[in-house]
Amino acid sequence: MAPVTTARRIVDPAEARDAMPAAAAGEDGIGKSLGDRAYDQLLDRMLEGTFPPGTLLQERALAEMLGISRTPVREALAKLESEGFVTRDVGRLLVVREVPMQELMEILHVRTILETEAAGIAAGRIPAAELAALRALFEAQLAGSLPDGADVRAADDRLHGSIVDAAGNIVLAETVRSLRRRTRMFNLERLPDRFVPxxxxxxxxxxxLEQGDGTAARLAVAAHLESTRRGILAKLELLSAGRPAG
Incomplete structure (x- = not known):
């Protein structure tokens, strides 16, 4: 069976599988599909440098490594390709794409420009009932134990989606959602310290937004995205520090 290869090293699927937690080798977690688990495992290896840029990603070898069928691996690869983490070379083979830290910072910069503008416009436009529901949602998360990552993501998507939709600009809303997908890998599992803040x-x-204060809404969104940027930078620096040389 062909291994996952890179110009610098060969990743042995059996060796990689042995090093994985049991749950990652095929046991489906509550609320998370096999495709989602495969996505998490592959993205972790890309961020940590186990699969460096240029690594060939072959469905069969990855399925063997993860101990699952090729279908969820195919789903994971499709998601990674849509988010820009893998690309196709001239032979249409999937390879890990280098995503420079600068690119992630530029994405967050554009998000800040667009989302702060959207927040200023959205102030006074979002129904009070929706804002009350959002407040109750975040207050409940703070009051309880660490929630499921999917619940945190859903609440985050609901707030940011409500803002860009209320701004009334379809192109802005679609652009923001696309950019948010490209930074979504920095979720609760990878940045747990960001949950409470x-x-x-x-x-x-x-x-x-409840006060209808556009200036305050812009400042609050800008502060939130700046904190997100700092959290991502800290995580990337930590991963880089632990990455093997060569």
Whole structure:
């Protein structure tokens, strides 16, 4: 069976599988499909440098490594390709794409420009009932134990989606959603320390929107995205520090 190869090294699927936690080798977690688990495992290896840029990603070898069928692996690869983490070379083979830190920072910069503008426009436009529901959602998350990552993502998507939709610009809304997908890998599992600050930042945004204060809403969104940027930078630097040389 062909291994996953790169110009620098050969990844042995059996060796990689042995090093994985049991749950990652095919046991489906609550609320998370095999495709989602495969996505998480492959993205982790890309971010950590186990699969460096240029690594060939072959469905069969990856399925053997993860201990699952090729279908969820195919789903994971399709998602990674849509988010720009893998690309196709001249032979149509999937390879890991280098995503420079600068590119991620530029994405967050564009998000800040667009989302702060959207927040200023959205202030006073989002129904009070929706804002009350969002407030209750984030307050409940803060009051409880660490929630499921899918619940956190859903709440985050709901708030940011409500803002860009209320701005009334379809192109802006579609652009923001596309950019958010490209930074979604930095989720609760990878940035657990951002959970409590993130909830509080979301509540500050909701408060400004409830008051219909466009200036305060812009500032709250900008502060939230700056904190997100700092969290991502810290995580990438930590991963880089632990990455083997060569």
């Amino acid at each position: 993130g909830c509080r930042e979301h509540l500050a945004i909701v408060a400004a």
